[in-house]
Amino acid sequence: MARPKNDNFLRALLREPTDYTPLWLMRQAGRYLPEYCETRKRAGSFLNLCKSPSLACEVTLQPLARYDLDAAILFSDILTVPDAMGLGLYFADGEGPKFERPLREEWAINDLTAPDPWDHLRYVMDAVVEIRRALNGSVPLIGFSGSPFTLACYMVEGGGSDDFRTVKTMLYSRPDLLHKILAVNAEAVTAYLNAQIESGAQAVQIFDTWGGALSHAAYREFSLAYMQRVIAGLKKTHGGERIPCIVFTKGGGQWLEAIAESGCDAVGLDWTTDLGEARRRVGDRVALQGNFDPVALFASPEAVTKEATRILDSFGGGNTGHAFNLGHGINQHTPPENVAVLVDAVHGYKRK
Amino acid sequence: MARPKNDNFLRALLREPTDYTPLWLMRQAGRYLPEYCETRKRAGSFLNLCKSPSLACEVTLQPLARYDLDAAILFSDILTVPDAMGLGLYFADGEGPKFERPLREEWAINDLTAPDPWDHLRYVMDAVVEIRRALNGSVPLIGFSGSPFTLACYMVEGGGSDDFRTVKTMLYSRPDLLHKILAVNAEAVTAYLNAQIESGAQAVQIFDTWGGALSHAAYREFSLAYMQRVIAGLKKTHGGERIPCIVFTKGGGQWLEAIAESGCDAVGLDWTTDLGEARRRVGDRVALQGNFDPVALFASPEAVTKEATRILDSFGGGNTGHAFNLGHGINQHTPPENVAVLVDAVHGYKRK
Numbered sequence: 001m002a003r004p005k006n007d008n009f010l011r012a013l014l015r016e017p018t019d020y021t022p023l024w025l026m027r028q029a030g031r032y033l034p035e036y037c038e039t040r041k042r043a044g045s046f047l048n049l050c051k052s053p054s055l056a057c058e059v060t061l062q063p064l065a066r067y068d069l070d071a072a073i074l075f076s077d078i079l080t081v082p083d084a085m086g087l088g089l090y091f092a093d094g095e096g097p098k099f100e101r102p103l104r105e106e107w108a109i110n111d112l113t114a115p116d117p118w119d120h121l122r123y124v125m126d127a128v129v130e131i132r133r134a135l136n137g138s139v140p141l142i143g144f145s146g147s148p149f150t151l152a153c154y155m156v157e158g159g160g161s162d163d164f165r166t167v168k169t170m171l172y173s174r175p176d177l178l179h180k181i182l183a184v185n186a187e188a189v190t191a192y193l194n195a196q197i198e199s200g201a202q203a204v205q206i207f208d209t210w211g212g213a214l215s216h217a218a219y220r221e222f223s224l225a226y227m228q229r230v231i232a233g234l235k236k237t238h239g240g241e242r243i244p245c246i247v248f249t250k251g252g253g254q255w256l257e258a259i260a261e262s263g264c265d266a267v268g269l270d271w272t273t274d275l276g277e278a279r280r281r282v283g284d285r286v287a288l289q290g291n292f293d294p295v296a297l298f299a300s301p302e303a304v305t306k307e308a309t310r311i312l313d314s315f316g317g318g319n320t321g322h323a324f325n326l327g328h329g330i331n332q333h334t335p336p337e338n339v340a341v342l343v344d345a346v347h348g349y350k351r352k
Numbered sequence: 353m354a355r356p357k358n359d360n361f362l363r364a365l366l367r368e369p370t371d372y373t374p375l376w377l378m379r380q381a382g383r384y385l386p387e388y389c390e391t392r393k394r395a396g397s398f399l400n401l402c403k404s405p406s407l408a409c410e411v412t413l414q415p416l417a418r419y420d421l422d423a424a425i426l427f428s429d430i431l432t433v434p435d436a437m438g439l440g441l442y443f444a445d446g447e448g449p450k451f452e453r454p455l456r457e458e459w460a461i462n463d464l465t466a467p468d469p470w471d472h473l474r475y476v477m478d479a480v481v482e483i484r485r486a487l488n489g490s491v492p493l494i495g496f497s498g499s500p501f502t503l504a505c506y507m508v509e510g511g512g513s514d515d516f517r518t519v520k521t522m523l524y525s526r527p528d529l530l531h532k533i534l535a536v537n538a539e540a541v542t543a544y545l546n547a548q549i550e551s552g553a554q555a556v557q558i559f560d561t562w563g564g565a566l567s568h569a570a571y572r573e574f575s576l577a578y579m580q581r582v583i584a585g586l587k588k589t590h591g592g593e594r595i596p597c598i599v600f601t602k603g604g605g606q607w608l609e610a611i612a613e614s615g616c617d618a619v620g621l622d623w624t625t626d627l628g629e630a631r632r633r634v635g636d637r638v639a640l641q642g643n644f645d646p647v648a649l650f651a652s653p654e655a656v657t658k659e660a661t662r663i664l665d666s667f668g669g670g671n672t673g674h675a676f677n678l679g680h681g682i683n684q685h686t687p688p689e690n691v692a693v694l695v696d697a698v699h700g701y702k703r704k
Contacts, residue, residue, distance in 0.1 A: 163647055163683060164647060165647050165650055165683070165685070168645070168647045168648065168650070168651075169647070169650045169651055172648050172650075172651030172652075172655040172656075172658075172659060173651040173652045173655045212624065213624075214624070215623045215624060215626075215643075215645055215679075216624060216625065216626035216629070217626070217662065217666075218645075219624075251603070251624065253606045254605045254606055254624060254625060254626075271567045272564065272565075272566070272567060272568060272571075272603065272606060273568065273606060274567075274568035274569070274606075277568070291567075293520070293567055293570075295515055295516060295517050295520045295521070296520065296524050298517055298520070298521045298524075299520075299521055299524030299525040300524075300525045303524040303525045304524075306524075307524060310569065314569075331515060331517070333517070
């Protein structure tokens, strides 16, 4: 297996020289694109869309048809793993993801096991194969999973939460139970990402969306430790190529040094962290990914270009180790034409 | 004017030795207390409660009657200032604060002026006087205001927001307009806090609830710069006593060094920042306030004590410069008996 024709993104993650700063956008296949909404409607439901390899492939490719992006990311949901564990994922209208059977009882936690991804998550692997075939060696495909802790938040809360009261009460009062869940989640996520790699994912990202809701001490014990466990179990190469791994903890800017020691190749940053300062803090241990405020895409084209340039400037000289991205998923109300402005600004940037 | 009998809190903010680590809790007078709910009901509406000096005094004192807290904080709302500017604050049932006339048009921004606190916010000053009288020299009274940027968020969005799309679009596309609003807000907040100090507030806190939603660069330019302007204009003493000022930017842990240079006496920290690490970063330039995760109050009494002890330990040796607090306002569903456990844990802590 060879690298894709445009391998700038993979090179950036491995801190090799690149022709320009490559970029992709978290949630680049999503509701801000009318063609996505059309496919989503045709699918009947969001879960149908995720579970149909051909429809998942179709929406994965949509942003690449519009914009000159340097990577594709598998279209899927972060909660496929707990769904495969039997928790019963569903989407209530306008309410986000929910589980029919939240994980709160000790007996249910003791019964929890990691699903075989080749069995219960086969539809994801089929999508990866189909997307790789459709990409035809143009740009790399990123696989992904939620982090063990982020999955646990949804599993214990039974859905989204704004204070994580249930999972944090478990964390403080019954840390042993939460550790049991996290151990199973780490095993499941490792197997899931490895199956994606074997199916053709050329880089993987761990989305730790809720690790930033923890105290520093709890973050290390309940989120970072389990991501380290996952990373230690990941296939480092496939078909002779290195498979880089990105860790993105939203709100994790204060813990950058610790994240950089996790074994990952790159650290994703939200927009609150200064990229130049981050680079000074981690040196050349890891590449950095980020960190444009997704809401800045609502501004004028001139302002979008100015903000992108500020971020590229802040990363500083040299041309290795930076993959441009948003600091969080793209907002569903984003004007699609401003995404084109952003892509042009990043690719047109003259490095000093 | 002399210091209160229990002046441990003021001493902690001024980095003088204290008998023990003093504590108060953000939103300590609030919905988790049945007696508060009873008064709130009697008031008819939340705004009536804020605008009645005698009822505001009553609820301010309620948590002190229950718990051995080391400070009282004025009961009020952070949006009194924009309300006094004529934006028409109201509370829709279960929806949080809203403004009848959000600030979006250029003409309205040009017309914005800082209200005279002795005129339009007289009810706040009357409450301060009444609370000081009722406290009768027992513990200090903290006055407060929202930060210029946090007020601007509500003023431009017209209420709460989860992405701050409107105010950030202004920030990126028309920074000149946002700077105009912030200049007026800084003038208004300075006058408002000075009037509270003249009325009897013995310390003041600036709540920068939403500064943490900004990029590092935007935080300095649009939030911190205006808090610095406020602090520079504050009365440093009243009646011969120093009036310490606390800055609390939720999510501002990455910018601690910059906040510590703002001219404030103390920096409030949310629970994501390690207190020992924070102390190393700022040295003895400022005192630190915080930073117990408010959701940890849902845990068992043993876990509450353990977490409080961990935080006190992490601050490290010495007994100056730490005021214990939560990392955010207390959750309305908190079991009141766990607050007593927390107070005992902090006051009973044996410093090394």
